[in-house]
Each structure stands twice: as C-alpha cells, then as structure tokens.
Amino acid sequence: MSTTTDPQGGTFRLSMLMNDSRYRSLTLQAIAAILLAISIGYIISNLLANLAEQDLNISFGFLATPAGYDINQTLIEYTSQSSNTRAAFVGIINTLLVAILACITATVLGVIAGVLRLSNNWLVRKLMSFYVEIFRNIPVLIWIIIIFTIVTAVMPSAKSYLGEDPERGMLGGIIAFTNRGVYVPAPFFTNGFGGEEGSIANWLLVIVVLFGSLFATRAMTARANKIQEDTGIRPGTLWTNLAIWLVPVAVVLFILGLSWDFPDPLANRFNLRGGLQIGAPLIALWLALSVYTGAFIAENVRAGIQAVSKGQTEAASALGLRPRRTMSLVILPQALRVIIPPLISQYLNITKNSSLAIAVGYADITATLGGITLNQTGRAIECVLLLMLFYLTISLLISAVMNVYNSSMKLKER
Amino acid sequence: MNKSVIFGALTIAGLAAGAAAAGTLDDVKARGKLNCGVTTGLAGFAAPDATGEWKGIDAAFCRAVAAAVLGDATAVEFVPTTGKTRFTALASGEIDVLARNTTWTLSRDVDLKFDFLGVNYYDGQGFMVPKALGVSSAKDLDGATVCVQTGTTTELNLADFFRANNISYEPVPIETNAEGAQQYLAGACDSYTTDASGLASTRATFENPGDHTLLPEIISKEPLGPLVRHGDNEWGDVVRWTLNALISAEELGVTSANVGEMSTGSTNPEIKRLLGTEGTLGEMLGLDADWAKRAIATQGNYGEIFARNIGEDTPVGLARGLNAQWTDGGLLYSPPFR
Numbered sequence A: 001m002s003t004t005t006d007p008q009g010g011t012f013r014l015s016m017l018m019n020d021s022r023y024r025s026l027t028l029q030a031i032a033a034i035l036l037a038i039s040i041g042y043i044i045s046n047l048l049a050n051l052a053e054q055d056l057n058i059s060f061g062f063l064a065t066p067a068g069y070d071i072n073q074t075l076i077e078y079t080s081q082s083s084n085t086r087a088a089f090v091g092i093i094n095t096l097l098v099a100i101l102a103c104i105t106a107t108v109l110g111v112i113a114g115v116l117r118l119s120n121n122w123l124v125r126k127l128m129s130f131y132v133e134i135f136r137n138i139p140v141l142i143w144i145i146i147i148f149t150i151v152t153a154v155m156p157s158a159k160s161y162l163g164e165d166p167e168r169g170m171l172g173g174i175i176a177f178t179n180r181g182v183y184v185p186a187p188f189f190t191n192g193f194g195g196e197e198g199s200i201a202n203w204l205l206v207i208v209v210l211f212g213s214l215f216a217t218r219a220m221t222a223r224a225n226k227i228q229e230d231t232g233i234r235p236g237t238l239w240t241n242l243a244i245w246l247v248p249v250a251v252v253l254f255i256l257g258l259s260w261d262f263p264d265p266l267a268n269r270f271n272l273r274g275g276l277q278i279g280a281p282l283i284a285l286w287l288a289l290s291v292y293t294g295a296f297i298a299e300n301v302r303a304g305i306q307a308v309s310k311g312q313t314e315a316a317s318a319l320g321l322r323p324r325r326t327m328s329l330v331i332l333p334q335a336l337r338v339i340i341p342p343l344i345s346q347y348l349n350i351t352k353n354s355s356l357a358i359a360v361g362y363a364d365i366t367a368t369l370g371g372i373t374l375n376q377t378g379r380a381i382e383c384v385l386l387l388m389l390f391y392l393t394i395s396l397l398i399s400a401v402m403n404v405y406n407s408s409m410k411l412k413e414r
Numbered sequence B: 001m002n003k004s005v006i007f008g009a010l011t012i013a014g015l016a017a018g019a020a021a022a023g024t025l026d027d028v029k030a031r032g033k034l035n036c037g038v039t040t041g042l043a044g045f046a047a048p049d050a051t052g053e054w055k056g057i058d059a060a061f062c063r064a065v066a067a068a069v070l071g072d073a074t075a076v077e078f079v080p081t082t083g084k085t086r087f088t089a090l091a092s093g094e095i096d097v098l099a100r101n102t103t104w105t106l107s108r109d110v111d112l113k114f115d116f117l118g119v120n121y122y123d124g125q126g127f128m129v130p131k132a133l134g135v136s137s138a139k140d141l142d143g144a145t146v147c148v149q150t151g152t153t154t155e156l157n158l159a160d161f162f163r164a165n166n167i168s169y170e171p172v173p174i175e176t177n178a179e180g181a182q183q184y185l186a187g188a189c190d191s192y193t194t195d196a197s198g199l200a201s202t203r204a205t206f207e208n209p210g211d212h213t214l215l216p217e218i219i220s221k222e223p224l225g226p227l228v229r230h231g232d233n234e235w236g237d238v239v240r241w242t243l244n245a246l247i248s249a250e251e252l253g254v255t256s257a258n259v260g261e262m263s264t265g266s267t268n269p270e271i272k273r274l275l276g277t278e279g280t281l282g283e284m285l286g287l288d289a290d291w292a293k294r295a296i297a298t299q300g301n302y303g304e305i306f307a308r309n310i311g312e313d314t315p316v317g318l319a320r321g322l323n324a325q326w327t328d329g330g331l332l333y334s335p336p337f338r
Ligand SMILES: N[C@@H](CCC(=O)N[C@@H](CS)C(=O)NCC(=O)O)C(=O)O
Pocket: B038, B039, B040, B041, B042, B081, B082, B083, B100, B101, B102, B103, B149, B151, B152, B153, B154, B175, B176, B177, B178, B194, B195, B197, B198, B199, B222, B224
C-alpha cells in the first residue's frame, strides 16, 4: 500500500472511508462484521420462528426429570430414577476416563514407536513404520469397530467361566477374559472410611500420600543436585527414592486394610459377579484410540528428535556423555519443544474422537446426554448445545494446561 | 474468506426457512411422491426384499396412503429410520408420515408435538432367550446382560421392569434391529428385548429359529401406529382415514379381489360410501372419490395385509390375537364411514 499518495491531514470526507487507504481496511472489516452479525441474527431468529411455528420451545427443565434408562458403566451412583443431569455426569466421567486412559497409553506407545523408528536396527525400524502407516491411514471409527469385533469374537463367552466345574479356569484363578469384558480383582478397604460401602475418601488419601512422595523425591533430587554442584560428587538417590515411594503408601494401605474382591463364578448364572469389570466397549475404545493416536504421536516424536541438529549429539559425545544420557539430557529436552505443540492437538483429538464411543455402546457423554436423553426427551437443540459446551470446555482446558507446560519447556532466552 | 462464510450462513438460513411446516397434503401432491419413514429393516413390518422392494405391513400402509393421495401405490420414497433418528426425521419435514413400529405414548403425542392417527398393530414388549439358557421366566433374568434398542420405549420399560422386580441387569445399547440380532447371536447379551412382534420377526430370520424362545411375560402395552407432525390436521385426517379404510374394508368384507365389483354391485350403503360410489367423503378429505378404493385394490384390506406379511402362514407367524376385528374378539374397531 502506498502512503505517499495519501492526502496528509485535511478535513475528513465520507468518501475517504473507501478511497483513503488509512480507513479502507477498517471500513471493509466493519462491513464484513455487520454482515456476519446480521446473518447470525437471521439464522437465530429463523430458528426461533420455526420452533414457534411447530409449537416447540427451548427449555432445560428436562435436566431435572428422571432419566428412566439404565447405563452399563457407571462410576458414580446412578439408577434409572436419577435425573438426566446425573446421567450426563455419568457420561462425562466415562468420557474423561477413556480420554485420560487413551492419552496415557497413546503417549507411551507414540514415544516408543517414534524413538524406535529411528533405530539402527532395520527390522525394528520397518516394523515401526508399518505400525505408523497402517494405523494412521485407516479411520479411527473402523479401528474401534475392528477391535471391538475382535474382542467379542475371540474372547470366550462369560458362561464358560461359570458354575462349580467351569469349562475354563480364570487366569491365576483371579482374572477372567470374556467377550463382555475383562474381570479383575477389585481392591477395597476393610478399615477405611465409609465402612462396608467404602468411600472415595480412601482413594483420595492414597493419592494425597502419593503426591507427598512425589514432592519428597523431588526434594531429594534437588538436594542431590546441590551436593553435586558443591562437591562434584552425586549422592545415590535410587534407594531412598524407592523407599519414599513405597513405604508411606504401603503403611497407609495396611492401616486402611487393603483387601481384594475376586470375580465369583458361582454367584450368578449369566455373568461373573464381583471384582472389577472392564467392559468390552471400554477396552475396544481405549485400545483403538491409543494405537490410532499413538501412530500420530510417533511421527511427532520422530520429527522432534530429527529437528535437533546432529552437532548436538556429536558435541555431547565429545564431552564424553554416553548415548543414553545424550538422549535424555541433550536430545529429548530440545526435542520436546518441537513435540509438545502437536501433542496438544493429539490429546484434543483423543477427547473428541472418544465421542465415537456410540459405535460400540460405550456410555460416554455423547451416548447419554447426546443420545438417549436427547431421544427420550426430544430436546435436541438443548442437548446438542450442552454437548458443544462440554467438549469446548474440555478442549480449552486441555489446551490451557498443555500450553502452560509448553511454555515451561520453551527455549528460555536470556 | 469472510465472504464465503456469509454466503454459507445465508444458505443454511435459507434451507431452514424451507423446512417450515405447511399443508403437507398439498406438498405431497405437488411433489408427486410420499416420503414415508420406516424401519431400517424388520421382516414383515418394513424391509426391502431380494429385489430391493420394501415389503411389510408398515410399507403396505405407506403404499396405501400414496395410492389414496396420489393414485399411485409405487409413488413412495421409503426413508429408513432408526429408533433414534425417526422423530427428528418427522419433525424436520424429511418425511411426511412415520410408519415404524412406533408406540403411541402421551409424551410423544403431546411433548414431542406429533399426532398419532390410530393403531395398526397392538403389541407388547417381550424377551427372547436361547433355549439352551434354560430360562423360563423374565423374572429369572437377574444379573443377565440384555440387548436393547436405544431411543425406544423398550429401553424405559426394561428399566422399570427390573426395578419393579428388584433384580439387576446390564443393558447393551444398540442402534438397529439388525445390530441387536447380531449381538444377541454372538452372545454379547443373554437376552434380546423389544416388541414381541419384532422378536417373532427377528427370530424368523435366524438360521435356527427353534433354538430361541420368547419368554411368557409381556411387560408393557405397545400400541404401534402411524404418526404425523402436530398441527397439520388436514394431512392427519387423510392418513388416519386411510388406516380406517383398510380396517373397515376387512370388517365389511371388501378385499383387493372384490373391491371392483363391490363398488358397483354392493347394496351396503357404508361400502358404497367407503368406495366412493355414494356421498362425498373423498371430497371432504381433499381427495377424489376413489381414494379408498385404490388403497384397498392395491394393498388389500387390513386382514389381507396382515396375512401376507406377518400372518400365521408367513415365517413371522403371528396370530391375529388383539389385532383381530372387534367382531372377532380383537381390538380393531374403525369409526364409521359416514
Ligand atoms: N415400539 C417401541 C420400539 C420400536 C422399535 O424400535 N422396534 C424395533 C424392533 S420391533 C424395530 O422396529 N427395529 C427396526 C430397526 O432397527 O430399524 C418404540 O416405539 O419405541
């Protein structure tokens, strides 16, 4: 844009809005914004008019009424008499559960596969490229269905484990793999809070203790670092750290009276009773999201490692660092700067893709609020709005947390 | 960039405006085709046969309406809907009428703003189990895993039944009847529950129907019938009276075979009014005089449709039971054609 031809100063005329390059872009943006606002307003008024014409209205009263349906995986207390809001919360928790599980396993898988893709071993390298290519290039919905079909077709029926003299024994007498899910022993506390029923407080206590150990080990490492700086000798931290991790937890678990509830083949004629049931839909969804997203993360990791210049490795070995330490002290910290931003979007993808749960009957928020509740109440607009709000909130939260982490890893320019 | 956003928005708004409800009867006539919502496939009720032609009592009902309104029983666009998509399809105007094993309930009639126009099958919810399971009553299903179609009354009745009997179960939610049958056969669930007619129809498609049994309990009332959007009474009248015409025809002994001679030869004044040789009933509905005659001639009366698709001589093999004429001890009772 040429500034030389613009009139300097002088009085303002209306035509200058279009002809004067100082104002033109502002004018155009204002016009576009007004048009956009008018269109959105038109769509909304149209929606409201159409709803009114069909005698429909927008109302959230249904959230308080009983849901009326049952859900197969409920991590919080829920019956068919609970409200639609509670059903939505059951769904939210299920969504978060599968998303968190999948984020963890996808990251582990992705980092391993990404590093191994750069391995010197031809077979390992090729195997990993095969993994990445096959999982990245087939839609995740297909993977979910494939894995679900395999889980349900390959695993033996629940019935084969039942009875006095079952066809099939449980693994180690305590774990059963069935086509409806995997049954494992469930931990519970005999002396814990909440008596027989048990209470979430017990687990919170355990988590608090684990956090305490985390901070204690961090303090130990910091101390070791300081001693090393001062004296040049690093005190060994392995055994103390191990003790800090294990002893307090063990003591707390002992005091609470940790005990195990085993799956019981005799209590019911249809299914195993007791223990912890990890349903086939959860397994299928979790696995599918992990291996699918893991393939993308592997590529990010590979790209991140390759982005670190070779000179860094050479410099590190010139200083006498062994390959392992070169990786962990020199390469990875620099590679992380490249890896984390795309990792954020992979975590977002996992969370959003978990809404495909409906394909295998996993009761996530899309299946409860956006599925059954929507259908039984006919409140489509309200339910979809709430769903959008939920996914938006979660996605923004994940971005925010990861961005904080990202800025802590960023190159610090001094 | 901004421009394309705005044009996109305007297009959506335009489409939304087009869906506004109006005289469906005129729309259907102008279109020359009836958009009829049916199941995704339930043998005997609505399912495409080997040649791709939709067959079943719901499909026949759609054709009867098309014959009455458009004079052409083939002028039907069948729109498969699942338990979940059916109401949106009707409310949005994608279909003109929904004939899909849909239970007439107060909340659907009142809160979802639809109008039910009668009952074309009196049903109730049942349970199917493999014989090998050795279960003889639904009350023995404590702890069982049960496949159930989501978005249905079935799912709500199921929760009520188990709660009322103080027993537990684990639901496996499924989308379509085909998926339900597949999951049930694969052993993903111990029992499959839906309307008893649907169970009979589904079982008929199994390789070994004899290996499966329906439990004696019928846990709910499921009056299934066609429905339209609330507020378009002219269109509702046309669909309601087409159903009544098929039911009355059976009661009056009018069949697809004799409808021609009945319309000229019968001395029964109600038959004459029904078939349009006397009175102006068709005109009152906004149709021509032969509307009911065409529906009966192409599809047969209610009894013929029943016998052809789900009757005792078909694989589905349902007895008339509650669906017999009131004169035979059933519940079918059409108001008079007068
Ligand atoms: N009558 C119940 C259930 C209707 C229903 O979904 N029936 C099943 C089986 S009888 C069906 O028609 N399935 C066909 C399909 O999946 O398209 C309702 O209206 O909610």
